[in-house]
Amino acid sequence: MTRVRVEGIVKRFGDTLAIDGVSLDVQPGELFTLVGPSGCGKTTLLRIMAGLLEQDTGRVLFNEDRMDDVPSYLRNIGVVFQNYAIFPHLTVGENIAYGLKARRLPPDRIATKVAEAARLVQLERLVDRMPAQLSGGQQQRVVLARALVIEPRLLLMDEPLSNLDAKLRVQIRSLIRALQRELRITTIYVTHDQEEALAISDTIAVMDRGQLLQVGKPWELYLRPAGSFVADFIGTMNVLRGKIEGPGRGAGERTVVTDFGERWQVRATGRPGEPITIGIRPESLQLEAGANAQESWNSLKGTVTEMVYLGAVVRYQVQVAEDLLVTAEIHNPDFSAICGAGDRLTLWFAASRTIPLPGETGRD
Numbered sequence: 001m002t003r004v005r006v007e008g009i010v011k012r013f014g015d016t017l018a019i020d021g022v023s024l025d026v027q028p029g030e031l032f033t034l035v036g037p038s039g040c041g042k043t044t045l046l047r048i049m050a051g052l053l054e055q056d057t058g059r060v061l062f063n064e065d066r067m068d069d070v071p072s073y074l075r076n077i078g079v080v081f082q083n084y085a086i087f088p089h090l091t092v093g094e095n096i097a098y099g100l101k102a103r104r105l106p107p108d109r110i111a112t113k114v115a116e117a118a119r120l121v122q123l124e125r126l127v128d129r130m131p132a133q134l135s136g137g138q139q140q141r142v143v144l145a146r147a148l149v150i151e152p153r154l155l156l157m158d159e160p161l162s163n164l165d166a167k168l169r170v171q172i173r174s175l176i177r178a179l180q181r182e183l184r185i186t187t188i189y190v191t192h193d194q195e196e197a198l199a200i201s202d203t204i205a206v207m208d209r210g211q212l213l214q215v216g217k218p219w220e221l222y223l224r225p226a227g228s229f230v231a232d233f234i235g236t237m238n239v240l241r242g243k244i245e246g247p248g249r250g251a252g253e254r255t256v257v258t259d260f261g262e263r264w265q266v267r268a269t270g271r272p273g274e275p276i277t278i279g280i281r282p283e284s285l286q287l288e289a290g291a292n293a294q295e296s297w298n299s300l301k302g303t304v305t306e307m308v309y310l311g312a313v314v315r316y317q318v319q320v321a322e323d324l325l326v327t328a329e330i331h332n333p334d335f336s337a338i339c340g341a342g343d344r345l346t347l348w349f350a351a352s353r354t355i356p357l358p359g360e361t362g363r364d
């Protein structure tokens, strides 16, 4: 299994600084996902690892081997890129065999390996079909088999599911995850879909403007985001501001007065008078006051501007102050919990559910 290290990579295209000093350490056999908005440098970083693009500075190592002078075709990488379409004039089997033929394997070895790869992606009965006779999901599985059949030391996938509809995306991502675990191939996966990233990854790295903002387990990024960009990119976050008034009731808590005049207990560090940014997830807000006396409960009052009823969940937009709209998700809602636009309501949340957003004391 391959450990991938990227150290101090910088890449410019003319005046554009596409990669601004990125280092990362991908553990053997893990599925490592790069997420971030369009143009943040995900594809560029992947192409540098694949050897399809040369960095200005920095280095790439597979285990202890420096890759900088190793051409792409000798790096033994399987790639599933958006623009690596299947060859329309070759059958499914011939498509899968492509990389093996390029490596000049004997025909009987090729036949065995192609059959095995086709079985892995559940295409064994379609190996003689032409690509035009396949569905979108089947075509994507051909591309996957073609990447896996060469037994790569590293699999690089750039938005492999973006051409598929929602249901197929979920099916194929489960297949990718299952195969990746079974074959224990170190995989670097690019998506800008945060739900996909949470569902599929061992580790997620959030990128913005050529830099890595945070690297961690899915739940670390969700529950302990390093700042409001990560907090809002991975899920939805209500970002609220206030000032520390004094110590809090519980350990690791502070009493805070919000900009719209509520006095709260929140998880925070800092001294009285300091400004503070507080994150609260929509699902941490409740319509009933908390019954657990062990915890400090806080309230938030506002007017419903929008209600979306989804059965298991009701999603409210609540106007709390003139310039502050809060999203609340009430799970398993009671009949009495259904409010409509214009209704006033009070939302409650436990101090333990607040998320300090560090490094953002500056306002505006």
Ligand SMILES: Nc1ncnc2c1ncn2[C@@H]1O[C@H](COP(=O)(O)OP(=O)(O)OP(=O)(O)O)[C@@H](O)[C@H]1O
Pocket: 013, 014, 016, 017, 018, 036, 037, 038, 039, 040, 041, 042, 043, 044, 045, 192
């Ligand atoms: N060949 C190129 N020439 C000039 N600029 C480029 C080139 N390739 C990428 N860029 C620029 O580098 C930056 C990073 O691009 P990149 O394709 O890596 O983004 P990305 O994160 O993959 O975005 P997306 O989610 O839209 O695919 C962008 O500003 C892009 O315009």
Ligand SMILES: [Mg+2]
Pocket: 042, 043, 044, 158
């Ligand atoms: Mg891209």
